[in-house]
Amino acid sequence: MTRRRQFEVAVIARASSISSTYSPGVSVTNLDDFKKxxxxxxALHDQDVVISAVGSGEGMKSQRKLIDAAVDAGVRRFMSSERGFDNSVKGAQALCLPVFGAKGKVEECRG
Incomplete structure (x- = not known):
C-alpha cells in the first residue's frame, strides 16, 4: 500500500502578471511586483518549499527578492527557476544574456 501525500499549493504572483491563470482551489496572493x-x-510564512517559476525580465529581477524573503520567512527549501540548464557555464550564459546571464547571477549567490 502506498502512502499518498497531500500538498496545499499556494501561488504568489506579481500583480503585473495579470494574464496568468490557476487551477480552481489554488490559493493565489497577488503582490505589488514584490516591492515590499x-x-x-x-506570504511565505508557514510554507515548506518555494518553487520559483519566474520568467525573464522583471521576473528574474524579482527572484532575488523572493529568495531573500524565503530565507527570512524560514522556508526550508527553495527551488530556483535555474534548474534544467547549467547556468554556471559562461558560454551558456552568453547564449541569451538577459535570461541565462541573469540566472547565472542567482547561481553565483548560492556560493
Missing part, C-alpha cells in the same frame, strides 16, 4: 519585503515574508 514584509509582504513577501508574510
Amino acid at each position: 519585503h514584509s509582504e513577501l515574508v508574510g
